[in-house]
Amino acid sequence: MLAPHPPGPTVHRGYSWPGLEKVSQDIISDGNEAKEIENRKISDFKESYEIGSEESKTQPNIWLPENVLPGFREFTTHFYWSCYGVARELLRALAIGVGLEDEDFFLRFHSGINNQLRLLHYPPVEAEKLSSNVVARMPAHSDWGTITMLFQDDCGGLQVEHPNEPGHFVDATPIKNALVMNVGDLLMRWSNDLLKSTLHRVTLPPIQEGIRSDGKVTTKSRYSIPYFVSPDEKSVIECLSVCTDDEHPIKYAPVVQEEYRRMRARGQYVEAAGTPIRVSSIAPEKMAAEKATVKATYDPSPPGANGSTAIPPQNNYPQPPTSPPANKQYYPRPPDGPGYASPQAQSYPKPPQQAYPVPVQQQYPPPPQQGVSPPPNAGTPIYPPPPPQSAQHGALPIRSEGALTPPSGAAPAYGDVVPKPSEGYPNEKAQSILGTGPTHARTTSNPTAAPSLTPAPVPAPAPAPAPAQFQGAAATLDDVGTFNGGSYRISHRDCNTIITIQLAMGCPIGAKPGALIAMSPTITLKGEYKFSMKKLMASGGELGHSTFIGPGELLLAPGMLGDMTTIRLTGEESWSVGKDAYVASTQGVVRDYKRQGLGKAMFSGEGLWVHKISGVGLLWITSFGAIIRKDLQDGEKYIVDNGHLVAWNVKYVMERVASGGIMGGLASGEGLVCKFTGPGTVFLQTRNPRAFSAYMTGNAAPP
Numbered sequence: 001m002l003a004p005h006p007p008g009p010t011v012h013r014g015y016s017w018p019g020l021e022k023v024s025q026d027i028i029s030d031g032n033e034a035k036e037i038e039n040r041k042i043s044d045f046k047e048s049y050e051i052g053s054e055e056s057k058t059q060p061n062i063w064l065p066e067n068v069l070p071g072f073r074e075f076t077t078h079f080y081w082s083c084y085g086v087a088r089e090l091l092r093a094l095a096i097g098v099g100l101e102d103e104d105f106f107l108r109f110h111s112g113i114n115n116q117l118r119l120l121h122y123p124p125v126e127a128e129k130l131s132s133n134v135v136a137r138m139p140a141h142s143d144w145g146t147i148t149m150l151f152q153d154d155c156g157g158l159q160v161e162h163p164n165e166p167g168h169f170v171d172a173t174p175i176k177n178a179l180v181m182n183v184g185d186l187l188m189r190w191s192n193d194l195l196k197s198t199l200h201r202v203t204l205p206p207i208q209e210g211i212r213s214d215g216k217v218t219t220k221s222r223y224s225i226p227y228f229v230s231p232d233e234k235s236v237i238e239c240l241s242v243c244t245d246d247e248h249p250i251k252y253a254p255v256v257q258e259e260y261r262r263m264r265a266r267g268q269y270v271e272a273a274g275t276p277i278r279v280s281s282i283a284p285e286k287m288a289a290e291k292a293t294v295k296a297t298y299d300p301s302p303p304g305a306n307g308s309t310a311i312p313p314q315n316n317y318p319q320p321p322t323s324p325p326a327n328k329q330y331y332p333r334p335p336d337g338p339g340y341a342s343p344q345a346q347s348y349p350k351p352p353q354q355a356y357p358v359p360v361q362q363q364y365p366p367p368p369q370q371g372v373s374p375p376p377n378a379g380t381p382i383y384p385p386p387p388p389q390s391a392q393h394g395a396l397p398i399r400s401e402g403a404l405t406p407p408s409g410a411a412p413a414y415g416d417v418v419p420k421p422s423e424g425y426p427n428e429k430a431q432s433i434l435g436t437g438p439t440h441a442r443t444t445s446n447p448t449a450a451p452s453l454t455p456a457p458v459p460a461p462a463p464a465p466a467p468a469q470f471q472g473a474a475a476t477l478d479d480v481g482t483f484n485g486g487s488y489r490i491s492h493r494d495c496n497t498i499i500t501i502q503l504a505m506g507c508p509i510g511a512k513p514g515a516l517i518a519m520s521p522t523i524t525l526k527g528e529y530k531f532s533m534k535k536l537m538a539s540g541g542e543l544g545h546s547t548f549i550g551p552g553e554l555l556l557a558p559g560m561l562g563d564m565t566t567i568r569l570t571g572e573e574s575w576s577v578g579k580d581a582y583v584a585s586t587q588g589v590v591r592d593y594k595r596q597g598l599g600k601a602m603f604s605g606e607g608l609w610v611h612k613i614s615g616v617g618l619l620w621i622t623s624f625g626a627i628i629r630k631d632l633q634d635g636e637k638y639i640v641d642n643g644h645l646v647a648w649n650v651k652y653v654m655e656r657v658a659s660g661g662i663m664g665g666l667a668s669g670e671g672l673v674c675k676f677t678g679p680g681t682v683f684l685q686t687r688n689p690r691a692f693s694a695y696m697t698g699n700a701a702p703p
């Protein structure tokens, strides 16, 4: 009761006490009070706790206080994504099964964010009451998503309707270590009834145990855990072309997931095409919840709720908490690796706010290592696993767990460290999360780099910039971090930078084609080549995109001699990333290719091509030379030559500088500068590729 289900049908999260939900398959028309009262007499004798993804914006999770059930939140979140890993395999198999050539077809609609985990308990109940319908466990219904993966204990009682004999139910006898997969309504609609959504119910188990003292038979508790797999909210579900022909006309009009869900909740839906939805596919739990709200019949009152049944529970229970930040989720440990040269780091304070303790290594089996191990067993938690224990590129010293651990909810590379300016640069930010003084030489990318503990010098007019004026200028320490479904390490940051990524089963990484150095054989490579002739020509053929899908290890490197850094996107901001700077990104990061013009005077060949990057996740960018970061205060101005731009999230205008410089020529973007106005951040590179190219050309041996 510390995490109660909120009133109303819109949110399916938190704890529902016995009697809160009344599942019914009936559609009751307005005014048929008698039928409604009749239906309400049979209460569902079950309790449940519902969990969605931490990323769900529409349905925030409702958690118990951590100290009440320590580890529950972390475990269930992990379990949620483990289930998603299995769901992806099933969705792939289903795509092949229905005859789609594109086995990833369904995956594109299922980011996993819109799934739901339900922990169900049906308390012991008198067998007689169940068989005589005085109480029900769960009446017949179909599920409304794509598929449901159901884990059940050995109690029994789950039944499915015989596909060819309506009204005849057969036992879905529990099988140890097996899950039951239901087809939901949306897969039925996609497949045009090739796969039918199964009508199912929970009734009296075939075997009873326990005779009470009064001689009555009491059936034991049933525990089950359905994991409902649903398309993302905006997905349009329409009949697959492989599932319709002259003999199989399209049966269902296209429908948007979130609308379908709402219509199901109302339970009175008539499709646009004029076909009434079939009764058996009305989501009874949603419908019952809706009815309950409308009629204020959330009863009985929850146990322990001050005993007052007069006040509708809507007034009694707190609103759900607001959604926790999207990046607060399970984080596996980053890969071990070389580059931990700094012994001072041992004594460095642990990053603050470990709201999500990183799981200890022993809790989860390691993913495949160096391409020789097979993928994790089906029985192991697979999404996301921790990286391997051993160092990957040699037996260099490994630092303590604390030092390796990135701060919760933030990549070490960005957002967690604010540069401290030296004196004489008045507009820069003057804040440090560590409060260790104004000139600590931290890298942008490693929270464990050694700070200088020197006290603040007395400000003096126009002094020389301090060494730490730019973050990242000395970024030779590894950048390590985690994301949902994997972890990464950027190492060899001496211009030979590589990124090593450990991917969990089913977790995808998008990368620039050509960035691959090596990978485990368990990784699948999908070349997605979104073809657009116009964009392709204008961008010099730079639109290809590779997708690598775990499990396994992936080594990527930029094409140039330079460094790499990580940008963590929260969904709030949008970054511009120079044409050659994009290396890779996690799922959820959106990449678009745009030309930045010279004001309105944009003409062919002029301007600067950039990737517009938004969404949620990690983005890895590269530089030519070292990568340095400049943070701009509100209103602060800064001018950067286009050839040294890597990425920025700052307002800017582009201007031409007087021609005739040494770099005169026709290359795109040449002779342009960007005038930035803060607030925001600009990443710069210490070398200009065009200048380097000109230098190389000038020094090339004559043919």
Ligand SMILES: O=C(O)CCC(=O)C(=O)O
Binding pocket: 118, 120, 138, 143, 150, 152, 158, 200, 201, 202, 223, 224, 225, 226
């Ligand atoms: O308890 C069960 O096995 C059935 C659960 C179910 O069908 C549902 O929650 O939709």
Ligand SMILES: [Fe+2]
Binding pocket: 141, 142, 143, 148, 200
């Ligand atoms: Fe169900």
